[in-house]
Structure formats: structure tokens, C-alpha cells
Amino acid sequence: MSGELNITSGGAIHVDSGAFRAVGHRLAALAEHVKDAARVARRAQHTLAQTADRHPATGQIGNCVHRLESQGEKAAKTAQGTLVMADVFELVELRTQQNLIGVGDAREALAIQDRIHELLASNPNIGPAADSLVTRWQNHRFDGLTDQPWDDTYTLARWVGAVLAPTLFGWAALWLGPEPVGSTMGTLRDLAVDVDLGTLPSGTRLTGESQAVTLRTVESRDVKPVAGVRDSIARVPWGRTAQVAVEKYTMKDGSVRYVAYVDGTREMMPGTDEPFDAVSDVELYMGRKKSASYEATLQALEEAGAEHGDTVDMVGYSQGAMIVSHLAMDSPYHVGTVIVAGDPVDPALAADQTIVRLENSADPVNALATGGTAGGSGSPDSFTVQREIPGRSSPIDPHMYGDYMNTGAELDRSSDPRAQALRDKFFHELGEAARVERTEFSAERA
Amino acid sequence: MYTITAAQAPGGAGEDLWAAVEAMRLLNEATDLVETVGVGVSRLIEDARWENAGVRALRWALSDLHAQLESERGELEFQRQQVARILR
Numbered sequence: 001m002s003g004e005l006n007i008t009s010g011g012a013i014h015v016d017s018g019a020f021r022a023v024g025h026r027l028a029a030l031a032e033h034v035k036d037a038a039r040v041a042r043r044a045q046h047t048l049a050q051t052a053d054r055h056p057a058t059g060q061i062g063n064c065v066h067r068l069e070s071q072g073e074k075a076a077k078t079a080q081g082t083l084v085m086a087d088v089f090e091l092v093e094l095r096t097q098q099n100l101i102g103v104g105d106a107r108e109a110l111a112i113q114d115r116i117h118e119l120l121a122s123n124p125n126i127g128p129a130a131d132s133l134v135t136r137w138q139n140h141r142f143d144g145l146t147d148q149p150w151d152d153t154y155t156l157a158r159w160v161g162a163v164l165a166p167t168l169f170g171w172a173a174l175w176l177g178p179e180p181v182g183s184t185m186g187t188l189r190d191l192a193v194d195v196d197l198g199t200l201p202s203g204t205r206l207t208g209e210s211q212a213v214t215l216r217t218v219e220s221r222d223v224k225p226v227a228g229v230r231d232s233i234a235r236v237p238w239g240r241t242a243q244v245a246v247e248k249y250t251m252k253d254g255s256v257r258y259v260a261y262v263d264g265t266r267e268m269m270p271g272t273d274e275p276f277d278a279v280s281d282v283e284l285y286m287g288r289k290k291s292a293s294y295e296a297t298l299q300a301l302e303e304a305g306a307e308h309g310d311t312v313d314m315v316g317y318s319q320g321a322m323i324v325s326h327l328a329m330d331s332p333y334h335v336g337t338v339i340v341a342g343d344p345v346d347p348a349l350a351a352d353q354t355i356v357r358l359e360n361s362a363d364p365v366n367a368l369a370t371g372g373t374a375g376g377s378g379s380p381d382s383f384t385v386q387r388e389i390p391g392r393s394s395p396i397d398p399h400m401y402g403d404y405m406n407t408g409a410e411l412d413r414s415s416d417p418r419a420q421a422l423r424d425k426f427f428h429e430l431g432e433a434a435r436v437e438r439t440e441f442s443a444e445r446a
Numbered sequence: 447m448y449t450i451t452a453a454q455a456p457g458g459a460g461e462d463l464w465a466a467v468e469a470m471r472l473l474n475e476a477t478d479l480v481e482t483v484g485v486g487v488s489r490l491i492e493d494a495r496w497e498n499a500g501v502r503a504l505r506w507a508l509s510d511l512h513a514q515l516e517s518e519r520g521e522l523e524f525q526r527q528q529v530a531r532i533l534r
Binding site for chain 2: 004005006007008014015020023026027029030033034036037038040041043044045047048050051052053055056057060061064067068071074075078082085414415416417418419
């Protein structure tokens with residue numbers, strides 16, 4: 001499916017269970033109407049059959065009746081299958097929710113369990129089908145990752161080594177550098193699964209002290225409202241001096257909201273002034289600690305005028321995606337919509353938060369998220385977009401910023417109802433702004 | 447427009463005319479029903495335009511159903527015209 005989008009509602013869930021069930025019910029109703037049409041046509045056939053010379057149309061109408069009956073039956077079966085699949089999706093979603101809330105909220109977990117029991121009791125096939133769906137997803141979530149070209153293997157190994165250096169895994173990655181990419185990528189995948197840090201359970205908070213950073217404004221100007229997913233990714237200050245950009249949207253009614261754009265790793269070697277470095281990657285991913293880049297993002301928001309409780313939507317690429325994922329779970333702002341590209345973590349978001357994940361399927365950074373949760377998280381409008389980007393000269397190619405912009409452009413053209421809803425709700429709302437002030441910030445470690 | 451006079455004609459011919467009129471009415475009703483379902487399926491196809499390999503079979507099934515209904519609507523319409531010839 002090279003270049004072709006595959007949009008899921010997260011993890012193993014092809015489509016949000018509620019939306020899928022609604023289609024099943026509508027199709028079931030339509031199937032009944034097809035059968036109604038067949039019954040009426042049959043009455044016409046019987047009526048004609050009573051004529052003295054049995055009108056020649058009688059036989060043709062009879063054939064039509066048979067075909068309509070058959071279509072009605074087929075549609076009813078498809079509707080039934082759709083409703084069963086909706087139950088299967090719901091079961092996977094509920095089990096994921098249960099895992100994400102863990103033992104933190106026993107009452108909520110028990111309420112979920114009641115519905116799980118109800119679903120399992122309704123059809124003995126639902127449990128095994130849900131298990132099979134999750135197994136299939138687990139077996140395919142890293143597809144393409146190990147089929148990468150060899151050319152720049154050493155570069156990748158250095159990168160992996162730098163990211164994981166403080167751990168034994170880092171040394172292992174460095175040692176595996178000269179090995180074929182398939183082995184290296186396979187090892188990376190296995191390590192990510194073993195350390196199990198890619199999925200952020202509900203209630204995850206970064207720990208540690210805030211790190212000192214110095215922030216300066218690089219540029220401030222009025223811009224047009226952001227107009228789509230590609231445009232969102234393009235507004236991440238990749239390749240520019242700034243690492244963070246914040247846009248202040250003043251709406252026609254005078255209300256204010258913000259959109260933050262956060263870039264990825266700029267420096268692989270430790271010991272520089274760059275807050276968006278591999279050290280921050282390690283702190284955020286391995287330690288779940290506040291990094292200098294995280295602090296820089298918060299300072300940029302404050303500098304742009306965002307106040308506690310304000311709505312701040314966020315777009316992040318790579319390390320920036322990891323930062324906004326954490327901020328969506330725990331920040332002084334109301335983070336409504338999050339768009340992430342090449343995110344090494346998968347956050348557990350609330351039902352009123354929408355997350356759009358762009359995942360190039362062979363992206364090794366994205367693989368650190370281990371496919372996220374089987375059931376996804378966030379609002380029913382949340383979705384994950386996967387696109388196969390084979391490596392050209394290096395396994396890191398699928399993580400490239402430009403490829404994610406292309407994935408965003410594909411999504412903008414998509415007729416998928418989830419992509420349409422994102423356009424109709426999020427981008428349409430922002431498009432109504434009376435004024436958009438964009439400020440780009442550059443940060444250094446103090 | 448068909449008159450009651452024709453339908454009340456004595457003998458089998460009148461009954462045949464009545465049957466033809468009734469069959470046409472029923473065929474019209476069936477055609478309208480199929481057309482309405484076709485519109486419903488068309489809307490469903492729009493709302494189920496998920497770009498997902500796992501649910502592609504559902505999209506195909508809906509498209510197939512829509513095409514079949516279009517075909518049957520045309521067939522019912524044609525048969526209604528055939529029956530109408532009795533009344534000419």
C-alpha cells in the first residue's frame with residue numbers, strides 16, 4: 001500500500017465502534033426496506049399472474065423479486081456482521097481503557113467491566129474475535145520496519161546509541177550498528193516492546209525539576225489561520241532558528257485560543273546549548289522527566305500570552321510530538337486537539353480531546369510508541385493515519401519531516417469521514433479567526 | 447389516465463385491466479421503495495468512506511448493493527412500462 005493511507009481509530013480499531021455501529025443499524029434498516037420492496041413487487045407479480053393470459057412481465061418481475069430478496073438478505077447479513085464488528089471494536093476499546101486507568105479508579109474500571117461482561121454474554125464469538133483482532137494488530141504494527149536499506153546503518157546506530165546511551169540498551173544498539181538494518185531495527189523494536197515506555201497510561205506526569213532555558217523571540221507577525229494537516233506540519237519551525245512557534249487566534253467574538261507548533265530533535269550529541277537534543281529525548285522517553293525542550297515549550301506558551309485554562313491546540317513533530325503528547329495529558333492549558341507526526345509515545349487522552357497521529361509505517365522513531373494501545377484513546381474523532389514510506393538510503397528516512405508533510409497533504413485530500421470531521425470542526429473553527437498572531441521562539445539551555 | 451369504465455367492462459378483460467392497474471400501482475410503489483433505499487445506501491457510502499483496509503469489504507458490499515438496487519429499479523420501471531401496454 002505504498003503511498004496509500006490507512007486510517008484507523010487507533011491501534012487495532014479500524015473505525016470507532018460508535019460510528020461503525022451506527023452504520024450497521026442504518027444498513028439493517030435499509031435491508032428491511034429492500035425486503036419490503038421485494039414483497040410489494042411480489043404482490044404485483046401475483047396480481048399479474050391472475051390475468052387470463054398471464055402477462056409476460058410476470059416471470060421477469062418474479063426474477064426481480066428473487067434478486068431483491070437476495071439483496072435484502074445479503075444486506076441484512078452485512079449489517080449483522082457490521083454490528084458484531086462494532087461490538088468487537090468496543091470490547092477492544094473497553095479493555096484498553098481498563099488497562100489505561102489501571103487500578104487508579106476502581107469504580108470506573110468496574111463500570112467498564114459491566115459493559116465488557118454484557119458484550120461477552122451477547123455473543124460467544126465476540127471475545128475470540130477481539131483477541132484475534134488484537135493479535136493481528138500486534139503482529140503487523142511494525143510492518144516495514146525491518147525491511148530498510150543498509151546504506152546509512154552506522155548513522156542510525158549512532159543515533160540510536162546517542163538516544164539510549166545512558167542505558168545498557170544504548171551500548172547494545174551501538175554494538176549492533178554494523179549489523180544488517182533488519183537486525184538493528186528488529187532489536188530496536190524488541191527493546192521498545194520490552195521497556196514498554198511508548199504507551200503513556202492515564203495519569204502519566206513528567207517528574208523532576210524544571211530545567212533552566214533562555215527563550216528569545218525570533219519573529220512575530222500576523223498570518224492566515226492554519227488551513228489543514230499539511231499546513232499544520234509546515235508551521236512547525238523545522239529547519240528554522242526557532243524550535244517552537246505559538247499562534248494566538250483572536251476569534252470574532254473576542255475570545256482567544258492558541259496553537260503551538262513544536263519541532264523535533266535538533267542535536268544528537270549531548271553537552272551543547274540546544275534544548276531539543278538527544279538528552280531531552282532520553283529524559284522524556286526513558287525517564288519520563290521534564291526536559292529542557294519541554295520547559296522551552298511551556299515558556300514559549302507563557303511568553304505568547306497563553307494563560308492557565310486557555311485552549312491550546314498543539315502540533316508536534318518527533319520530539320516535539322512527544323512534548324505535546326505529555327502536555328495534552330498534563331498541562332495548565334485545555335489541550336483540545338493534538339496533531340502529532342512521528343511521535344515516539346502514545347498518550348492516553350480524555351474523551352473530550354482529539355488526537356490525530358501521523359505514522360509513516362516504517363518510521364523507527366514512531367516504532368518506539370510500539371503501536372500505542374490496541375484500542376486508541378481520546379474522542380471518537382481521534383484517528384491514526386498510516387502511510388508506508390520505504391527507506392531510500394537509510395532506515396531513518398520514513399521519519400523525515402518532508403514525508404510527514406506529504407502524509408498530511410494526502411490526509412487533506414482524503415474523503416475519510418474522520419478527516420472530513422477534522423476539516424469541518426477544527427480547521428473550520430480556526431479559519432473563522434479575526435486575527436492570527438504568530439510568534440517564533442528560540443530556546444537555549446541556560 | 448385510466449377510467450373506471452374500462453375496468454368495469456364485463457367479462458375477463460375488465461378483470462385483467464383491473465389487475466394491470468393494480469400491478470402498475472404496486473410496481474410504482476416497489477420502484478419508489480428501491481429508489482429510496484438507493485438514496486439511503488448512497489448516503490451510507492458517503493458516511494462510511496473510511497480509508498481503512500480492514501473495513502474495505504463493507505465499502506465494497508455497500509457499493510455492490512447500490513449498483514444492484516440501481517439495476518433493479520431500472521428493471522421494475524421497465525416491467526411497469528410493459529404492463530402499461532395492456533392499457534393502451
